[in-house]
Amino acid sequence: MTPTSFGKGCHLHLIDGSAFIFRAYHALPPLTRKSDGLPVGAVAGFCNMLWKYVTDEHGSDAPTHAAVIFDHSSKTFRNEIYPAYKANRPEPPEDLRPQFPLTRDATRAFNVSCIETEGYEADDIIAALACQARDAGGSVTIVSSDKDLMQLVGDGVRMLDPIKGKLIGPEEVAEKFGVGPDRVIDVQALAGDSVDNVPGAPGIGIKTAAQLINEYGDLETLLERASEIKQPKRRQTLIDHAEQIRISKRLVTLDCDTPLEGSLQDLEIRDPDPDALLGFLADMEFRTLTARVAERLGAEAPAVTSAPPSSAPAAPELPAIDHAGYQTVTEMAALGDWIAAITEAGQVAIDCETTSLDEMQAKLVGISLAVVPGRACYIPVGHVAGSDDLFGQAMLVEGQLPQDQVLAALKPVLEDPAILKIGQNLKYDWKIFARHGIRMASLADTMLMSYALNAGSHNHGMDELAERYLGHKCIPIKELIGSGKSQITFDRVAIDKAAPYAAEDAEITLRLYDHFTPMLSDQRVTTAYELLERPMIPVLADMELAGIKVDTDTLKRMSNAFAQKMAALEDEIHELAGEKFNVGSPKQLGEILFDKMSLAGGKQGKTGAYSTSADVLEDLAAEGHDLPARILDWRQISKLKSTYTDALQTHVDPDTGRVHTSYSITGAQTGRLASTDPNLQNIPVRTEEGRRIREAFLATPGHRLVSLDYSQIELRILAHVADIPALKQAFLDGIDIHAMTASQMFGVPVEGMDPMIRRRAKAINFGVIYGISGFGLSRNLRIPRAEAQAFIDTYFQRFPEIRAYMDKTVADAKQDGHVRTLFGRRINTPGINQSGPAAGGARRAAINAPIQGAAADIIRRAMIRMPDAIRDLPARMLLQVHDELVFEVEESAVDDLIAAARRIMEGAAEPAVKLNVPLVVDAGQGMNWAEAH
DNA sequence: ACGCTCACG
DNA sequence: GACGTACGTGAGCGTA
Numbered sequence: 001m002t003p004t005s006f007g008k009g010c011h012l013h014l015i016d017g018s019a020f021i022f023r024a025y026h027a028l029p030p031l032t033r034k035s036d037g038l039p040v041g042a043v044a045g046f047c048n049m050l051w052k053y054v055t056d057e058h059g060s061d062a063p064t065h066a067a068v069i070f071d072h073s074s075k076t077f078r079n080e081i082y083p084a085y086k087a088n089r090p091e092p093p094e095d096l097r098p099q100f101p102l103t104r105d106a107t108r109a110f111n112v113s114c115i116e117t118e119g120y121e122a123d124d125i126i127a128a129l130a131c132q133a134r135d136a137g138g139s140v141t142i143v144s145s146d147k148d149l150m151q152l153v154g155d156g157v158r159m160l161d162p163i164k165g166k167l168i169g170p171e172e173v174a175e176k177f178g179v180g181p182d183r184v185i186d187v188q189a190l191a192g193d194s195v196d197n198v199p200g201a202p203g204i205g206i207k208t209a210a211q212l213i214n215e216y217g218d219l220e221t222l223l224e225r226a227s228e229i230k231q232p233k234r235r236q237t238l239i240d241h242a243e244q245i246r247i248s249k250r251l252v253t254l255d256c257d258t259p260l261e262g263s264l265q266d267l268e269i270r271d272p273d274p275d276a277l278l279g280f281l282a283d284m285e286f287r288t289l290t291a292r293v294a295e296r297l298g299a300e301a302p303a304v305t306s307a308p309p310s311s312a313p314a315a316p317e318l319p320a321i322d323h324a325g326y327q328t329v330t331e332m333a334a335l336g337d338w339i340a341a342i343t344e345a346g347q348v349a350i351d352c353e354t355t356s357l358d359e360m361q362a363k364l365v366g367i368s369l370a371v372v373p374g375r376a377c378y379i380p381v382g383h384v385a386g387s388d389d390l391f392g393q394a395m396l397v398e399g400q401l402p403q404d405q406v407l408a409a410l411k412p413v414l415e416d417p418a419i420l421k422i423g424q425n426l427k428y429d430w431k432i433f434a435r436h437g438i439r440m441a442s443l444a445d446t447m448l449m450s451y452a453l454n455a456g457s458h459n460h461g462m463d464e465l466a467e468r469y470l471g472h473k474c475i476p477i478k479e480l481i482g483s484g485k486s487q488i489t490f491d492r493v494a495i496d497k498a499a500p501y502a503a504e505d506a507e508i509t510l511r512l513y514d515h516f517t518p519m520l521s522d523q524r525v526t527t528a529y530e531l532l533e534r535p536m537i538p539v540l541a542d543m544e545l546a547g548i549k550v551d552t553d554t555l556k557r558m559s560n561a562f563a564q565k566m567a568a569l570e571d572e573i574h575e576l577a578g579e580k581f582n583v584g585s586p587k588q589l590g591e592i593l594f595d596k597m598s599l600a601g602g603k604q605g606k607t608g609a610y611s612t613s614a615d616v617l618e619d620l621a622a623e624g625h626d627l628p629a630r631i632l633d634w635r636q637i638s639k640l641k642s643t644y645t646d647a648l649q650t651h652v653d654p655d656t657g658r659v660h661t662s663y664s665i666t667g668a669q670t671g672r673l674a675s676t677d678p679n680l681q682n683i684p685v686r687t688e689e690g691r692r693i694r695e696a697f698l699a700t701p702g703h704r705l706v707s708l709d710y711s712q713i714e715l716r717i718l719a720h721v722a723d724i725p726a727l728k729q730a731f732l733d734g735i736d737i738h739a740m741t742a743s744q745m746f747g748v749p750v751e752g753m754d755p756m757i758r759r760r761a762k763a764i765n766f767g768v769i770y771g772i773s774g775f776g777l778s779r780n781l782r783i784p785r786a787e788a789q790a791f792i793d794t795y796f797q798r799f800p801e802i803r804a805y806m807d808k809t810v811a812d813a814k815q816d817g818h819v820r821t822l823f824g825r826r827i828n829t830p831g832i833n834q835s836g837p838a839a840g841g842a843r844r845a846a847i848n849a850p851i852q853g854a855a856a857d858i859i860r861r862a863m864i865r866m867p868d869a870i871r872d873l874p875a876r877m878l879l880q881v882h883d884e885l886v887f888e889v890e891e892s893a894v895d896d897l898i899a900a901a902r903r904i905m906e907g908a909a910e911p912a913v914k915l916n917v918p919l920v921v922d923a924g925q926g927m928n929w930a931e932a933h
Numbered sequence: 934a935c936g937c938t939c940a941c942g
Numbered sequence: 943g944a945c946g947t948a949c950g951t952g953a954g955c956g957t958a
Contacts, residue, residue, distance in 0.1 A: 584954095584955065584956070585956060586936090586938075586955095586956075587937095587956075587957070607936070607937090609936085609937085611937085612938085613937075613938065613939085614938075614939070635938080635939080636939090639938085639939060639953095639954085640940090642954055642955075643939085643940070643952095643953060643954060644940085647953075647954075668950060668951060669950075670949085670950060670951095672950060674950090674951055674952070675951085676952065676953090677952095678952090678953080679940085679941080679951080679952045681940095681941060681951075681952080682939090682940040682941035682942085682951080682952065682953085683940080683941075684940060685941075686940085709942095714949095766948080766949090767948055768948095769948085769949070770948035770950090771948060772947095772948060773946090773948070774947090775946075775947050776948045777948080779948090780948075837945050837946050837947085840945085840946070840947060841946090841947080841948095841949095844949065845949065845950090847949085848949040848950075849949085849950090851949090852942090852950060856950095881942070882941080882942045882950085882951090934957100934958085935957085936955105936957085936958100937954105937955085937956085937957100938953100938954090938955085938956105939952105939953090939954095940951100940952085940953085941950100941952095942949100942950080942951085
């Protein structure tokens with residue numbers, strides 16, 4: 001191609017290279033080259049921007065010539081005029097400096113001209129080139145948003161803000177400075193510039209400067225006629241500082257006569273040389289960009305290899321948490337940069353912002369990502385305007401990437417098993433993504449790490465963890481969405497408010513991950529975390545998404561029946577009481593029973609209120625009082641109605657017709673799950689009336705509900721861990737464990753045993769697991785305390801291993817501050833060395849935790865293996881109720897499912913632990929949960 | 934916001 | 943000798 005001389009019809013683009021570099025540096029994480037740790041984040045961003053720029057079509061304004069202009073050094077001729085010029089400028093960051101020469105190399109690799117001149121600023125070179133090109137009859141676009149360049153705008157010269165994609169002409173300049181481009185330097189001379197340390201006139205800003213210039217025409221006239229100014233202070237300022245203002249003008253005036261090497265012809269646009277460009281990119285180890293460029297150029301991408309450094313670099317000191325490094329991603333190219341950074345790093349901290357805590361209803365509002373501490377981004381996709389449009393529809397705010405494009409771009413990363421996704425309570429995000437067809441793989445969860453380390457010590461919410469382990473107070477969500485009645489959903493939060501909050505969440509998650517990771521192995525809970533916590537995420541998420549069908553018609557019918565029954569009972573109660581009162585108020589009831597009717601039963605609790613709990617009322621009823629008996633009836637019905645038949649209906653999902661509970665993995669200290677919204681782990685079963693609620697939990701047509709539950713799992717674990725021969729033998733023989741206990745304690749044969757005796761033995765068996773006391777047993781069995789104590793003494797005599805186990809457990813807890821289950825789960829016992837009444841509670845909790853915890857571990861192990869075991873069956877696991885799993889299965893496969901699930905459940909302790917008692921699982925099936933249980 | 938009460942394992 | 947007393951949960955209601 002022959003160089004044509006620059007002239008009419010030519011279009012020169014002048015790119016402000018320094019601005020590109022700084023923008024790239026601040027927008028991207030501090031990436032380093034894998035092989036040697038060279039910082040290359042700014043280079044990566046610079047290359048991405050340059051690539052985007054050279055592949056941009058630019059429409060009819062396509063450049064014929066282009067150059068990237070850099071600052072050469074910090075000292076320029078302006079320092080001779082005014083030594084303090086740009087003296088306020090901080091030194092560029094340590095990890096940016098080595099990247100300056102690399103950006104020149106990058107520019108040359110793209111085959112774009114690269115210009116810098118000793119002693120001159122980039123702005124002067126740009127000015128000189130622009131003047132030359134304009135004088136030759138061509139047009140010029142300066143790619144920069146630097147206001148100092150606006151003085152150059154005019155005939156044939158305009159600017160392009162590369163971030164906003166906005167063209168800047170004389171009108172835009174006038175908007176900014178209040179004067180035309182030709183008077184910009186006058187205004188700048190007066191207003192000064194604190195960033196560049198241009199003094200200007202004290203107390204005069206752009207507004208006043210523009211006003212003065214517009215009034216007097218130009219700066220020189222203004223200074224000459226300064227004495228005419230009416231405002232005394234302003235007049236004096238201009239007179240006193242005339243010389244300083246003139247110097248300022250020289251500082252801000254760009255030098256069109258800056259010496260230039262070469263001619264404009266040399267700047268003609270050239271295609272990049274594929275070998276040179278790809279060689280450079282591969283050398284920088286930019287995998288994604290190398291591949292992208294190779295594809296576009298139709299060349300083969302060179303292999304990007306990055307041997308890890310031979311010695312691990314010292315961990316850099318973490319910067320304080322600060323929102324300055326956060327980016328709001330509004331362009332696919334920027335998202336591409338992040339994805340490239342994630343791919344390089346092999347891990348990402350991620351957090352979804354949504355409109356609701358209910359994952360079934362929540363709409364995605366934005367996603368935040370963090371790859372290294374200090375840099376995070378927020379990708380808004382669902383923010384809407386504060387007010388609706390004319391039709392009451394929420395309007396998406398502009399400047400957001402389309403949600404489906406963002407998700408499509410992130411899907412490969414999220415599903416890539418080679419990229420670790422780090423989250424805080426990732427089950428939530430997993431479900432959100434699952435609803436968009438993305439199944440996240442390779443997960444790390446800081447909430448679960450904290451739980452594996454610190455169950456028993458504190459809760460595991462992010463705000464608490466951040467404060468406790470990072471010393472950082474998070475932005476309270478209430479600052480964004482408010483609270484109470486005026487609370488808004490997250491989609492109505494302004495993006496500029498949401499971004500720092502959301503990005504901070506991702507960064508904190510990342511830092512917590514780095515904090516907890518070494519602690520897991522140090523404190524020997526890696527196995528518990530990896531085998532008992534982490535794998536629960538997708539298992540529970542799938543169960544929760546599946547939900548269980550609940551028949552609202554049945555519930556409604558029950559509600560009506562309960563309402564009638566309650567009304568009748570209320571009449572009867574008011575009659576018996578001799579006055580009307582709120583039957584649901586324990587306070588009013590207590591006053592009626594104990595003040596008005598003077599029944600026996602004293603005050604209780606710190607509040608001084610009378611206790612009207614069920615056992616108090618039962619005692620009164622047993623003495624023949626009708627009122628307490630009716631109250632007990634009323635309370636039972638009231639509970640069933642309010643908590644179950646009424647509240648349950650509100651939890652039926654309108655889209656699925658099913659109830660989707662949420663399981664909290666870290667809610668219970670012992671490893672048990674907790675079920676919320678609604679709690680499906682406390683659906684009534686003990687009374688006939690309550691059990692009927694379970695008739696409303698249905699299998700879908702052609703299906704059955706199947707329930708499998710562990711028989712006496714905690715007693716079996718006790719028999720194993722405390723090594724109690726009599727108990728173990730009973731379980732091996734498959735005999736009635738409570739009858740055996742009674743037989744051993746009281747010396748009566750199992751055959752033909754008095755049910756009352758068995759009941760007492762059963763109460764003791766359970767009591768032992770809880771850290772029994774004579775008082776507790778006496779109250780439970782309603783027998784004299786001395787008698788209860790005598791039973792316990794007998795029990796321990798007969799099974800001395802239990803006492804030994806309890807003493808050992810408490811001693812271990814006192815020494816270690818924690819206890820462990822058979823499977824290595826750690827439960828902290830912070831209160832164990834307390835004195836006083838609290839010590840008793842801590843002691844009992846420490847005794848119970850390894851038993852309850854081991855049972856929880858076992859069913860978790862079963863649940864984790866279950867999806868694989870039932871993969872080929874038309875069945876889904878729906879619910880867990882501590883020792884029970886509920887499935888929904890096509891009716892033809894009921895027996896297969898029971899066989900498969902039972903095999904998994906009964907073998908769940910193995911191979912980690914070989915129990916010396918068998919685990920036994922009972923199964924039931926039916927059209928509804930009442931039948932199945 | 935807190936305590937009481939009660940549903941479950 | 944007194945103290946408070948069975949372990950682990952969640953939800954709805956009344957009261958402050």
